[in-house]
Amino acid sequence: MLHRIERRDNLAALAAIPDRSVPLIYIDPPFNTGRAQRRTTLVTRRDPAGDRIGFGGHRYTSAASGSIAYPDTHDDYLAFLGPRLREGHRVLAADGSFYLHLDYRESHYAKVLMDDIFGRDRFMNQIVWAYDYGGRSRRRWPAKHDVILFYVKDPAAYVFDTGAVDREPYMAPGLVTAAKVARGKLPTDVWWHTIVSPTGREKTGYPTQKPVGVLRRIVAASSRPGDLVLDYFAGSGTTGAAALELGRRFHLVDSHPDAVATMVRRFAAVPGLTVSGTAD
Numbered sequence: 001m002l003h004r005i006e007r008r009d010n011l012a013a014l015a016a017i018p019d020r021s022v023p024l025i026y027i028d029p030p031f032n033t034g035r036a037q038r039r040t041t042l043v044t045r046r047d048p049a050g051d052r053i054g055f056g057g058h059r060y061t062s063a064a065s066g067s068i069a070y071p072d073t074h075d076d077y078l079a080f081l082g083p084r085l086r087e088g089h090r091v092l093a094a095d096g097s098f099y100l101h102l103d104y105r106e107s108h109y110a111k112v113l114m115d116d117i118f119g120r121d122r123f124m125n126q127i128v129w130a131y132d133y134g135g136r137s138r139r140r141w142p143a144k145h146d147v148i149l150f151y152v153k154d155p156a157a158y159v160f161d162t163g164a165v166d167r168e169p170y171m172a173p174g175l176v177t178a179a180k181v182a183r184g185k186l187p188t189d190v191w192w193h194t195i196v197s198p199t200g201r202e203k204t205g206y207p208t209q210k211p212v213g214v215l216r217r218i219v220a221a222s223s224r225p226g227d228l229v230l231d232y233f234a235g236s237g238t239t240g241a242a243a244l245e246l247g248r249r250f251h252l253v254d255s256h257p258d259a260v261a262t263m264v265r266r267f268a269a270v271p272g273l274t275v276s277g278t279a280d
């Protein structure tokens with residue numbers, strides 16, 4: 001296999017991947033599972049013919065008084081994410097790296113979960129991807145960043161090639177030598193990068209598409225040429241685009257037909273591409 005697009009629920013796709021076989025994983029899960037939850041309310045009253053003995057030794061009956069639907073809570077979100085993170089950890093190579101891209105509202109809950117799965121000492125960075133686009137609240141500081149949690153399987157042996165990473169201009173070029181200004185500086189854990197321009201060439205039309213510049217940096221630093229890069233919440237396939245540019249192989253999984261159609265369009269001309277999966 002050179003490059004692969006797979007339409008499947010990622011839990012099933014991951015189950016088919018051998019242990020410790022993938023050098024780099026990046027995922028950008030949806031903010032929530034998108035499922036409305038329904039909860040039924042029970043009303044209990046005293047009833048001599050009731051089927052339950054309760055408070056004061058009296059008999060009671062319970063009846064459903066109705067149900068309420070409410071949007072997904074973070075508990076449900078972590079229940080969805082947990083098994084998928086555990087599977088990601090299982091398939092990650094012994095010297096592999098895992099990048100988890102999250103909304104700032106969920107990242108701290110997911111960090112605790114990741115510490116549990118990987119071990120706290122496997123946590124390398126919280127990368128802040130800062131952008132500058134869209135409306136500005138006047139009621140609080142406008143939120144203009146995402147969080148990317150970076151973990152490794154083994155802190156004593158992992159791939160990290162800073163020499164392959166694009167460099168940035170110094171903030172105060174007057175304070176460093178001309179040679180340093182010319183070379184630029186190594187990025188820190190705060191990455192300023194514009195979002196995918198709504199009118200630019202990179203745009204695929206997929207709503208949650210991330211910029212290839214962010215993925216390029218991750219792939220360049222945390223994998224070797226020829227390595228396999230896995231994204232099992234692949235969306236428009238941005239991880240694949242970065243992998244391809246940098247001479248890596250990709251495996252992209254998404255359960256949504258629109259995502260798969262977008263990726264097939266994006267990579268139509270790529271030699272050695274396999275597309276598999278099932279219709280709903």
Ligand SMILES: C[S@@+](CC[C@H](N)C(=O)[O-])C[C@H]1O[C@@H](n2cnc3c(N)ncnc32)[C@H](O)[C@@H]1O
Nearest residue numbers: 009010028208209210233235236238254255256
């Ligand atoms: C935020 S988007 C990813 C966007 C992507 N990083 C990009 O640059 O285009 C999350 C994706 O996860 C997919 N997804 C959600 N649940 C999934 C599941 N259980 N299995 C596979 N894909 C899933 C959605 O269909 C969606 O395309």
